[in-house]
Amino acid sequence: MKMEQNVDYLNVAYGPRSWLLSTDHKRIAILYMISITFFFFVGGFFALLMRLELLTPQGDLVAAHTYNELFSMHGITMIFFFLIPSIPAVLGNFLVPLMIGARDLAFPKLNLLSWYLYIIGGIFTLTAMITGGVDTGWTFYTPLSTAYSTTNVIPVVTGIFILGFSSILTGVNFIITIHKMRAPGLTWFRLPLFIWAQYATSIIIVLATPVIAITLLLLIVERVFGVGIFNPALGGDPLLFQHLFWFYSHPAVYIMVLPSMGVVSELITCFARKRIFGYYFMAAAIMAIAALGFLVWGHHMFVSGQSVYASMVFSALSYFVAVPSAIKVFNWLATLYKGSISFHTPLLYAFGFIGLFTIGGLTGLFLAALAVDVHVTDTYFVVAHFHYIMVGGAVMGYLGGIHYWWPKITGRLYPEGWAKFSALVLFVGFNLTFFPQFILGYLGMPRRYHVYPPEFQVLNVLSTAGATILGIGYLIPFTYLIWSLRRGKHAGPNPWNATGLEWTTSSPPPQHNFDKTPIVTEGPYAYPPFEKTEVVHGGS
Amino acid sequence: MNNDPSIRLYFRIGIILMLLLALTISVAYIDLGPYNIVIALLIAAVKATLVGYFFMHIRTSPRLVWTFAIGGFFWLFILFALTFSDFLSRPI
Amino acid sequence: MADHSQAAHAHQFDDIKQQHEADSLGMWVFLTTEILFFGALFLCYGIYRHAYPDAFASASHYMDVILGGINTAVLLGSSLTVVLAVHAAQHGERKRLLVFLVMTIVLGCVFLGIKGLEYSHKFAEHLVPGVDFQYAGPQPGAAEIYFVLYFVMTGIHALHLLIGIGIMTWLAVGASRNRYGPDYYAPVEVSGLYWHFVDIIWIFLYPMIYLIHVYR
């Protein structure tokens, strides 16, 4: 075993320069992982304060204005600085070249630039938050954001604007890499679904992000110069802002969830030791979600004063995007059917994803139902819906992926017992936090309220209790994953006996990923028949 | 100057572009009611297509390039179509 | 042998051909984002022109159709010089490459000069929203939106052009050092794509901004 001490991407070079100037996609992925974890805890910290305030109907912990800043900054950090970059910039960055048998992304320097843009954007936004905050909600609706808010709107928005370019660079990079750098024999329909998901996500990023960029730029212009692009008092139309905002932000929700779906497909097949059911439908569904996702943004504007006919069109289209999601859920189930399922932590997260995404998605149908949305829009029902998908779905998928590829990334195994325990804590805490919010919402409790009528208190207390459990649940993996860096068992190249090119190279992979370019001769998920599952390959 | 056929093509396209520019300016001075903008944008589209097709070599590019070029405009069309579907059917 | 033969491919690619294809596709994908970037502005323009047709028409009378026309011609001309530069690079005609690059830079600067002139007129006429806006015509509010969009759209376009000039200068320096040749001209070609795109944007901006009801 001593011979195994070969050079990998982690020990080729040491020192901050070797990281901060690295163009190795694997190192950049680590940089991203550290940064988004930081922002996740910042966002979670805001969430905890919010939940504490909501323990009682009165505003006793923080003042109205502070509370408004809390949810704005919570939403902004979580969406823009955590969830959107989470899977693409960390797992995608690490795995896309590995999974397609390439030595790196097509444009490694742009990749590094993308991280720097992320950091610059983050510093802008973070500084602005610390030095005065922002209180517009993550949606920045005009004219509140341009003419009335007295907070640091401009620096925050500038930060997000810069971040947009970081996103775009990652997207362009992935698209070109997947098009041009696949290993010999790796045809499109031999790609793992994770790659399909990254590809679709990148397409969305590339087509949607420029629109939010220009919209935020116009917002800045309007605020700085006091002109009226979106301000009705000066002849503008605030609904135009909302259209432009949601043209990005609805597709953005698929930027957040598609990569998770890709992860889940990998996890399910690996731990059911079975080929994915309906591979072609799964790939097609991913692309369909990406494309149809662009047609439904108006469902955020049913009561905004948008024309009734437009609302009806957007509602109908929203149902179309639900269908490919249904296809995915059922195909995952069918993959488990007659599998040989072993319950490692990643699979628990995958189960969590499927269950919670289903609930979140189905309640999305409530919101897309026009008349019901009139009642529940801007209430906690919406808050519950999107946390179910984003926290219950996307974040679970991210954690599942982190656990699954942790051995590949670090060469170490995480402690299985603790990991299972924390997955359970998260699941319980999550449901306790957000299920009561569905009821609250239907009862009519508006969102973005820091004081509320006393009859809503019981459910709010439950929710806060859940959030506490959830917070602890997040601290456990944070702790043991760091612990495992030094103390974890050595993993070996393929601890899960998984298929996929990333498992054919050593863990952690060498600097240029593969000793020689792999040649692909079969489709993905070619799991051996069950009798032979004991066979361990790789090793050497 | 050599007489490489593609150079001659480039110059020819250049001249056509200038002629279209002249056309678009002169048409603008005629009152065609709502059709002025239609014609102006049509001419612009033709010019853009010429630049794209010949100068940017879409003509000889792989299909993928076509896809991205057209895809961008198609998505722009989506943005326009659905946004205008709101503004044109108001108020109700 | 000329310098360019040393142009080895970057480590992540298999060969120079793959690298070239990746570079050019990368630029196309980037241009796709640019279509939507400007497209969203065009949408704002479309919405407000639809809402305030008369105000836009009267406000556009403050534009100088001739200067705008000259600028269009300048940019169209620069597209021609760029494509000739790409052609020269491809065929290893080093001197002509340099000449066309310099011509492109000059034309780009002429465009910006004229644009600057027009901007200065707007300042003189108090037609700069947010800074100094006094508008005598009807519907000043809507007219102000027109001018905001005018400045934002042409401003961002000018910024793109400025970046383009920077890239062309960098290419010209490279060309003078013989960096490009038949087997390594991707940077010239890819930058050319960008330049043409900036030209295409202007092709649309010109009629949208300048040519509204000029017959009145």
Place this chain on the structure above:
Amino acid sequence: MTSLLSIFPLFPVEASQQARQIDELYVALVIIASIFTAIIFVCLAYFAVRYRKGSRANREMRHPENLKLEIAWTVIPLIISAGIYVWSAKLFFDLHVAPKNAIEIYVVAKQWMWKIEHPEGNREINALHIPVGIPVKLVMTSQDVIHSFYVPAFRVKQDVLPDRYTTEWFLPTKVGTYHLFCAEYCGTGHASMIGTVYVMDQADYQQWLAGKSGEVPLATSGEDLFQHFACSTCHQLNDMGRGPSLYGLFGSMVRLQNGQRVIADQSYIRNSIYDPGDQVVAGYRAIMPTFRKQIDPDQMAALIEYIKTLGAPAKPAKGTKQ
């Protein structure tokens, strides 16, 4: 069971006609969602146990494709969705067509309060008194940012925008007091921009209207404003003045200079006064000055109510004077 529901209610009170209908749709959705969730959770659990590694289950099915299944789970959700869509769209459309006999009440929102103006002249703040059994239509605008008028018990909500009228209607069916919330985030005081809706029976309502004596009906104060701002110098009884006569204007079809035709509703009149240049009546010159600075939203409501009283549409050919 009922007692449990009264301690932990799952629905707000149903106090309007719409509330009932929306709750029905909601319950249907809950049932559909529960069925799907149940199917998925049961399958997950069952497969997890049955096909756990090492279990002695029959695993013969090596073909991970099945077109029929795929089509089934594409088409079934599609059909269900279509059903939900039609149902909800129908209700939604009805939410936007107020009955003709609805009382029209003006709502002006500002950071952070609701101002209500009844046609009878009664004004109230953060409170809305209405009679039971009669449809009410709110004509709403905002003085600053976007707000949203939300009464959970009625299941209605509509954003209130600056520089524009939006409307919302409901038919209260149950006497009582209900929450009024501002549902669109509008700045610091958003959470305290709340109020109470009082649904009263007819007699109480009449008494309430009368009780606040000294109120001048909106239309009357509108008439005063009409004189005060000297509108009548241009707008006279007939079209002989410099501007068109406003008699019979409300609800009629107006031909504009640019060839469009528009219905003269509240929004149109408001726009004609604030931005006279935007929609010029055919045959007139755009000489009317804007009154944006002079007339606030409350006065606007009064003026509109006054113009509404100026006779039914009588003249067929408006905007034909040359």
